[in-house]
Structures are given as C-alpha cells and as structure tokens.
Amino acid sequence: MTKRFGAVRAVDDLSLDIPAGQTVALLGPNGAGKSTGIRLLLGLLAADSGTVRVFGGAPETAIRSGRLAAMPQEGGLVSRTTVGELLGFVSGTYRAPLPLREVMAVAGLEELAGRRVERLSGGQAQRLRFALALAGDPELILLDEPTAALDVRARREFWESMRAFAARGRTVLFSTHYLEEADEYADRVVVIDRGRIVADGTSREIKRLVSLTTVSVTVSAPETAWLELLPGVTSVESRGERAHLRTRDADATVLALAEAGAVRDLEVVPAALEDAFIALTGADA
Numbered sequence: 011m012t013k014r015f016g017a018v019r020a021v022d023d024l025s026l027d028i029p030a031g032q033t034v035a036l037l038g039p040n041g042a043g044k045s046t047g048i049r050l051l052l053g054l055l056a057a058d059s060g061t062v063r064v065f066g067g068a069p070e071t072a073i074r075s076g077r078l079a080a081m082p083q084e085g086g087l088v089s090r091t092t093v094g095e096l097l098g099f100v101s102g103t104y105r106a107p108l109p110l111r112e113v114m115a116v117a118g119l120e121e122l123a124g125r126r127v128e129r130l131s132g133g134q135a136q137r138l139r140f141a142l143a144l145a146g147d148p149e150l151i152l153l154d155e156p157t158a159a160l161d162v163r164a165r166r167e168f169w170e171s172m173r174a175f176a177a178r179g180r181t182v183l184f185s186t187h188y189l190e191e192a193d194e195y196a197d198r199v200v201v202i203d204r205g206r207i208v209a210d211g212t213s214r215e216i217k218r219l220v221s222l223t224t225v226s227v228t229v230s231a232p233e234t235a236w237l238e239l240l241p242g243v244t245s246v247e248s249r250g251e252r253a254h255l256r257t258r259d260a261d262a263t264v265l266a267l268a269e270a271g272a273v274r275d276l277e278v279v280p281a282a283l284e285d286a287f288i289a290l291t292g293a294d295a
C-alpha cells in the first residue's frame with residue numbers, strides 16, 4: 011500500500027503479511043512511516059493505493075468485533091475513576107471480554123485496582139492503556155511506540171506485560187526506534203525507512219544480512235596486508251599487535267586464519283543490531 015502526504019511518500023508500496031501468533035517489531039528512524047503504517051492498518055487513514063486486510067476483512071470490521079485493538083500513545087484515560095472502575099466499564103462494552111482478573115494480571119495492575127487514574131505514574135498509566143486495549147480479548151494488537159515516554163524500569167515492566175499477552179498465542183505488532191526492544195521482544199523485525207521495507211527477518215538474520223562480524227587476533231608480524239585477502243574479509247584495522255577483521259563470513263575467515271596458523275587470542279564479535287540498522291537505513295539512530 012502507498013500513502014502520500016503532498017510530496018512525501020510516508021508509506022511507499024509497503025507490503026506486509028503477518029501470520030497469527032507472531033510478535034513483529036516495526037523498526038525505523040523518525041519519519042520512517044511507522045505511525046502512518048499503523049494508522050493505515052487501523053483504518054484511521056485511507057491508503058492512496060493498495061488494500062489492508064485484517065482477518066480477511068476491513069480493519070473497521072475487525073475492530074468492531076473486538077479482534078483488533080490498538081493502544082493510544084497518550085490520553086484516552088478518564089480521570090476521577092479508579093483503575094478497576096475504568097477497566098470494568100470498558101470491559102462491559104464488549105460482547106466477549108477477557109475476564110477482568112486476567113486483564114489485570116497480564117497488565118500487572120492487580121495491586122492498583124483501587125488507585126485513582128490521575129495518580130498513576132507514567133509507566134502505570136501506560137500499562138492501564140494496554141489493559142484497556144486487552145479488555146475485548148483481541149487476537150491482534152497494534153502498539154505505536156508503546157514505551158516512548160517510559161523510563162528503563164517502566165519499559166521493562168511494560169514488555170513483560172506484552173510478553174504475557176503474546177504467550178497466549180496472540181499477535182502483536184509494535185513500532186519502535188529502540189533497537190534493543192526489537193532485538194529482545196520481537197520474533198520478527200521489519201526495518202522500514204522512507205516508507206519502504208529495507209529488511210525483514212529475525213534480528214539474527216538482519217544482523218547477518220549486513221554481516222559486520224569482527225574477528226580479532228593477535229599477530230606478531232607487522233605485515234598484515236595478507237589478512238585482507240582472507241575469505242569474507244572486507245576490511246582490516248591494526249592496533250599494535252591486534253588485528254581486527256571485519257568479515258561477511260566469520261566461519262570462512264576463522265578457518266583460513268587457522269590454516270595459516272594465525273589463531274592467537276581469537277575473538278569473534280557479531281554486529282550489534284544498531285550497526286545493522288545504521289548500515290541498512292543510513293540513519294544515525
């Protein structure tokens with residue numbers, strides 16, 4: 011599907027199939043098109059071309075039946091009620107809600123049922139928004155940068171809730187520009203940049219795709235030019251006796267080093283997802 015805003019192609023011929031049960035991270039720098047993509051999936055925006063199907067139908071139908079839910083980034087909470095009252099009210103509007111006790115447990119709100127909404131911390135409020143999205147027992151949930159405003163601890167607690175939900179066999183799509191979040195919490199990482207998918211796979215595959223593994227060895231001879239000729243090696247950096255080889259095929263490089271009898275203090279460090287991300291999008295994340 012494609013969505014333009016004036017001259018900007020916010021989403022550019024993007025095609026994504028999400029099987030049930032997957033946790034997918036939509037990873038991309040600012041302005042990559044993540045929010046636009048999610049709003050298209052929710053039917054909040056109409057695509058200029060292409061179609062969105064959720065469970066074989068229009069997003070509106072999936073939302074009305076409670077099978078699709080989303081969590082707002084902010085707002086959406088009524089004050090002067092308690093957590094329990096608000097959840098109870100929202101739950102009552104669904105035909106087949108998730109039992110309240112389960113909603114509370116998944117979102118980690120058991121201790122806060124009697125707390126007034128306006129007294130919640132940022133992290134607790136975000137877990138309440140998550141709980142509200144869970145109330146109708148959706149099969150698919152869309153989270154647009156759910157942890158954007160949270161500190162490290164609240165972020166971890168939020169992801170624990172998300173995991174508890176995913177563990178019920180549910181499907182989750184979340185957007186983030188936190189590389190570690192995509193790495194740690196998603197089964198699949200879809201990297202988007204300027205509205206297009208630039209990579210799609212497990213975080214392991216994405217790291218391998220840009221193959222930035224570094225193989226380091228101690229070399230006694232000052233001459234290191236031969237290292238550049240080893241299989242897989244793209245560049246060599248020498249610091250004193252230490253040579254750092256960037257390679258797209260660590261296995262082949264290490265094997266060749268071994269054949270040359272040059273394996274001393276061997277160290278193999280795979281690329282961080284951050285490096286992969288920068289290499290893929292050219293973004294300074």
Ligand SMILES: Nc1ncnc2c1ncn2[C@@H]1O[C@H](COP(=O)(O)OP(=O)(O)OP(=O)(O)O)[C@@H](O)[C@H]1O
Nearest residue numbers: 015018020038039040041042043044045046047187
């Ligand atoms: N309502 C709008 N009117 C005009 N341009 C828009 C509108 N919404 C988004 N855009 C533009 O579309 C592009 C994609 O924006 P989008 O918000 O989808 O990106 P994003 O990946 O969610 O970014 P962020 O991480 O900053 O939230 C950007 O260039 C943005 O300026």
